[in-house]
Amino acid sequence: MSTALLQELHQEVRRLYIAGSDLAQGDFRLKRLLPQFEQLGERAPVFKKLAEGIAAVIAPEAQETRTSAEKLQDLSLLLSSVLRTLGTTSAEGELTDVKSHPTSLTTKLSFRKLAVVVEALSTKGYGRYSTIEEAFEKGMFEDLRLLPYAIAALDDHYDPIARMIERRILPSYDSQIVPYLLSAFDPSGGKLHAKTLDVIAQIGGVEIEECLFHAAQFGSNEVREVAIDHLWRFEQYESELLSFSKDRRWGIRRAAYCALARIGSKSAVAWIYEAFSGSDTDAASGAIYTCEDSELIDWLVQDLERALKQAIEIIEDKKLQESSHKKIKYLLNALVGKRSDSLYNLYVFLISNYMSYKSLNELDLYYYAARYLVECNTEVAMNKLKELEEHDTRYMSYAFRNALHQLTPSQFYERYAIWSEIDLKVKKNVKRRQNEVVELIKEVVLKNEYGDFIVPWGKKELYMNFNSMLPTDKIVQEWDERWLDWVIEQKEFTLVCVFARPGHLAARQFLLDKLANPPKQSEDFAGTLLRGLRRLGESDELLQEALVKLIETTKCDLHDPYVLEQLYQLPVTYHDRLVAVLPNYRRPILDALLYTLDQMQTVAGAEKFASQ
Amino acid sequence: MIELTEGYVDSLALNASAIKNAQGLVKKRSFVQLNKSEDGTLLFGECSGSGKSNYACSADFIEPEMPVMRCSCPSRQFPCKHTLGLLYAYVNGETFEQADVPEDIAAKREKAEMREQKKAEQVAAGVDTKPKVKKVNKSALKKKIQAQLEGLDLLEKLTLSLIRGGLGTIDSKTLKMIQEHVKQLGNYYLTGAQSELRRLVVLLDDEDNREAAYTSIMEQLTLLHALIKKGRVHLTAKLNDPELKLDPESTIEEWLGHAWQLAELKEFGLMSEQVELIQLAFAGYVDQGREEYMDRGYWLDKESGEIHRTIQYRPYKASKYIKEEDSFFDVALVSELYRYPGDINRRVRWEKMTSRPLAPQDLEPVHAKAYRSYADAIKLVKNQLKNPLGDRNPVMLLHVVEVRQTEQGQFVILDEVGHRLLLDDLSPIGYKTVSLLTYLSEANLHDVTMLVMFEHHLDTGRLVAQPLTIIKGADITRLLY
Structure with a gap:
């Protein structure tokens, strides 16, 4: 027809x-x-x-x-x-075998389970990240039908999702999906194709060499950058990478330097150094940061030394100064994280000649030095940091941390316990330094902890945020006992609780005074005080009485596992006093109080039963 | 002792979030108490919630075909997350302490038993206890039919005026007018026609792709025309019939908006007993014409070899409280299967079902019933497509000797005599499956049985098929869901 x-x-x-x-x-x-x-x-x-x-x-x-x-x-x-x-069904022309690349993926999951993930992968809106992550953790991406959506989601407009797909989900399929990614990959494409290539390069084996090199030569700029970045895996391309590093585009040069840095051959390192110290500093800086070659470090230190000397000489010339400072900044950053004797010596030298180089401090020169030396366990480093601290108290924290590791507890105490009545030079300065010492001690002896903690009531989990203290045995070992007197003089409540020890009458009096006049509302007062009283060696009865008193007189904050533990252990004699305060509290603390009352009744019932 | 699997509990849940929430309760250890009765037919427990007192939930398996879930929480979802959580806890192997059946449940069981007893007595006495077809109020029905006829007139007037003016002239104002008509049709008991008109609005609404959509718009107008003509003939004939009987042969009743009751289907002999069904494909999607979520499943009747379809409609607003159907991997044992009037794939429903795990021999009929000659299958398909009101996407099982590719990369399946059938992704369900073929092993592309869905493309004059599922021996690969 x-x-x-x-x-x-x-x-x-x-x-x-x-x-x-x-x-x-x-x-x-x-x-x-x-x-x-x-x-x-x-x-x-x-x-x-x-x-x-x-x-x-x-x-x-x-x-x-x-x-x-x-x-x-x-x-x-x-x-x-x-x-x-009359519809035609046949297809004309020659037929070939299906170009299949079998995978181990299955199709065992049900629609309802997959649909949620498919929706998250292919739509916009909130809450998608956690759905996808959860599905990935459950191994749902083993299902064949999610793969096309996962590949497409490389282009998701929400960057964290796209990144998770690129870095975690697609690489987890391993090399079996490389043929599909290759078939979807277009070297002249944009961002999506650059990401696809990134995944291919992560999971592909030697078979992708050709594709990678082709993309590095002829791809779009975005694709070329990714391809070149991964080309380090094939060392034979070192000479090509050298020529890529002369490209007109900054991004291409940056990728080529990074790849050369990962190859790490002598010639590659020399080339990167040349570029960094020559006219391509910015593009090569990324590669310099990652390269750990010891020769390179020495070159850089020499350059830095020279540049600093030069900077001092041209201090009057504002114009020259600008470029010189820029160079110094690059060199300082390039040396962060690298360790060498020459660098150590340079930083020690700089501190010894503080007055000469002080004018360069707008470059944060001495912060770099302090950051380096704080990790050196040498007497020289300690003394230089002390010297630096004396020049400028801003460096105190570095000197403090270094000294804490190197000095004995009593030496350390002698150095940092500044007593107001002894040091009478400038009153104001003393107070400030005392405060700084207090804060630095707190950083060492207190640890902020937060997160959901399991509780036996309510929603079973409660978000808590509290400070835990360095254990008493460590305090005895690492801290001089005179610190307790010092922190009492500073009226530093938290630290008194940390350093409290049995038999110290002044500390006991200090904490009892605090208990008598508690702040109306404080986040961690109850937890700190109870811990302090315990460290003083006070009895359970006193702690219990203190806790109930705080609950009665203040809006006591119970978001602390230690306080909750004390609460649960309250004897039944406190029953009526707790009932009386119930109206003052709201959930979830109310639940904790109700639970405690409940426990009291159970215990009381059991005791009564036993006595019968 | 009852045996439960996680899959079974999943299948009881209304939707995926109910599953997630229920499992969350187990994970968070919200169940304060877990108990079972001595004979193991009742699971009950207490779950802490946001309220002061715990929720008491239970799952009663005294009648395993129809477990009864109860909970004291105020949720409108049924079963709620607490009862589901209770079942997940059981499946996960948590310890359930033995305890006496709570009083309230014992009382409820007793009542149910009494009801059953009464029913049994009635059956013994010869009283028919099965639901009866409601007696029809004839004068009211006549009025309804007349209204339907009026509605068809209204619809015809609208469509003809659109065609006279030309589709090219339809602007937002006309579109608004059509939407008004969609609303008006609601007054004429023509829900089927109303959905089809709404579908036309959806097609017209996409102004950016209007040019590409013209063929579909034209098809939709032709469909409405057929519906009007056939509907009118049918309704006039019905009006003249003193009994005003339903037509159990064609799908016209459904097109006009009749919702078949199971009792009616039974009366017309469209109920079969003790049927075993295997689900071969499933998908949920949005039907914009009906403004509902559709859960569609394709099932093989092991005995007859027919491919049935199940359709669950979930209106947007009520979707939270209606169970979202899901893929089903076991064999469904249906005591009473109700078939709707239809063509190759009849819609089916059932009230009660039990299941058993799928055994390799269950799939033997799948291979045996598959069409080995594409010419035969296509003949049947074309015969159905010829009817403008026939289902435009028939689904069939075909035996595939091999899957191959053309030079342009299109996929083709071949039967024993080398007859080719082109594969392509189709629009109605909207999930792509063809590209998945390249991920399959060689074995899955040779000598297999394939479930395909057909569609005719008017623009190209091609009849194409979309692969839904591939069955190789006892292995099922679901390309759809």
Whole structure:
């Protein structure tokens, strides 16, 4: 049957639907088709019917009872039925085997489970990240049907999702998906293709060498950067990487230097150094940061030494100064994290000649030095840091931390316990330094802990944020006992609690005074005080009384596992006093109090039962 | 002792978030108490919630086909997360202490037992206890039919006026007018026609792709035309029939908006007993015409070899409280299967079902019932497509000798005589499956049985098929869900 003719009629009918059936009357294109249908109609009744339909559509309105629209609908209805019986199913041409790359992926998960993840991968909105991450952790990406969505989500507009797909999810499929990524990868494409290549390079083996090198040469700029970045895996491309590092584009040069740095050969390192100290400092700096070559470090230290000396000489010339400072900054940053004797000596030298180089401190020169020396366990380093601290108290924390590791507890105490009445030089300065020492001690002996902790009531988990203290045995070992007197003189409540020890009357008096006049509202007062009283060696009864008193008189904050533990252990004698304070508290603390009361009743019941 | 699997508990849940929340309760150890009855048919426990007192939840398996879930929480979801959590705890192997059946549940069981007893007595006495077809109020029905006819007139007037003016002239104002008509059709008991008109609005609404959509718009108008013509003939004939009987043969009743009751189907002999079904494919999607979520499953009737479909409609607003269906991997044992009037894939429903795990021999009929000649299968498909009101996406099992690719990269399946059938992704469900073929092993591409969905593309004059599932021996690879 003449399918082509029918298709033609279909197109004409479609045209009339768009233009409006009112224009169908006398339509010359349909008129032209009519004889062919009439001719075919002589043999096949269906064509005859179609011919009648066409004739009706083009006939003038007056001759028909039906409207033009109705006639067109009738014709279209008949035509579409006929066309549907004539649909071709075969595909022409040569057939080949399916280019399949079998995977170990399965199709075992149910729709409902997958649909949530598919939605998260293919839509916008909140909460998608955790859904995808959870699915990944459960191993749901083992299901074949998620893979196409995962690949497509490389382009997700929400960056953390795209990054998770690129760094974690797709690499987890391992090399089995490389052929699919390769088939979807277009070297001349944009960001998505750069990311695809990144995944290919992460999981692909030697087979991707050709693709990677091709992309490095001919890809779009984004793709080239990624390709070059990964080219270090194939050392034979060192000379090509050298030529890439002369590219016009900054990003390409940066990637080439990084790749050379990872190859790490003598010639590569020399080239990067040359670029860094020459005119391409910025592009090569990333590579310099990652390169640990000892020769390179020495070169850089020499450069830094020279540049600093030069900077001192040109101190008057503002213009020259600017470029010189920029260079010094680069060198200082390049040396962060690197360790060498030459660098150590340079920093020691700089501190010894503090006055000469002081003017360069807008470059944070001495911060770099302090940061380096704080980790050196040598007497020289300690003394230099002390010297630095004496020049400027801003460096105190470095000197403090270094000395804490190197001095004996008593030496350390002698150095940092500054007593107001002894040091009478400048009153104001003393107070400030005392405060600084207090803060530095706190950094060492207190640890902030937070997170959800399991509790036996309410929602079973409670978010808590509190300070835990260095254990008493460590305090005895590492801290001089005179510190307790010093922190009492500073009226430093938290530290008194930390350093408290049995038999220290002044500390006891200090804490009891605090208990007598507690702050109306304080986040960790109860926890700190109870810990302090315990360190003083006070009895359970005193602690319990203190806790209940705090609960009664203040808005006591119980977000501390230590305090909650004391609460649960309250004896039944406190029952009525707790009941009385219930109206003052809200959830979740109210739940803790109710739980405690509940426990009291159970215990009381059991005791009563036992006594009977 | 009852045996539960995680999959079974999943299948009881209304939706995925209910599963997540329920498992969260188990993980957070919110269950204060877990108990079971002596005979193991009742699980009950207490779960702490946001309220002061715990929620008492229970799952009663005294009738394993229809477990009864109860909970004292105020949730409108049923079963709620607490009862589901209770079942997950059981599946996870948590310890359930033996305890007496709580009084309130014992009382409820007793009541249920009494009801059953009464029913049994009635059956013994010869009283028919099965639900009866409601007696029809004929004068009201006549009024309804007349209204439907009026509605069809209204619809016809609208569509014809659109065609006269031409689709090219339809602007936002006309679109608004059509939307008004969609609303109006609600007054004429024509929910089927209303959905189809809404579907037309959806097609017209996409102004950026109007040119590409013209063929579909035209198809939709032709469909409405067929619906109007056939509907009118059917309704007029019905009006003249003194009994005003339903037509159990064609799908026209459903097109006009009739919701078949199971009792009606039974009366027309469309109920079969003790049927075993295997789900071969499943997908959920949004039907914009009906403004509902659709959960669609394709099932093989092991005995007859027919491919049935199950459809669950979930209106947007109520979707939270209606169970979202899911892929089903076991064999469904259905005591009473109700079939709707239809073509190759009849819609089916059932009230009660039990299941058993799928055994390799269960899949033998899958291979045996698959069409080995594409020419035969295509003939049937075309016969259905010819009918403008027939289902446009018939689904069939085909035996595939091999899957191959054309030079342009299109996929083709071949039967024993080398007849080719082109594979492509189809629009109605909207999930792509063809590209997944490249991930499959060689074995899955040769000598397999494939479940495919057909569609005719008017623009290209092609009949194409989308692969939904591949069955190789006892292995099922679901490309859809």
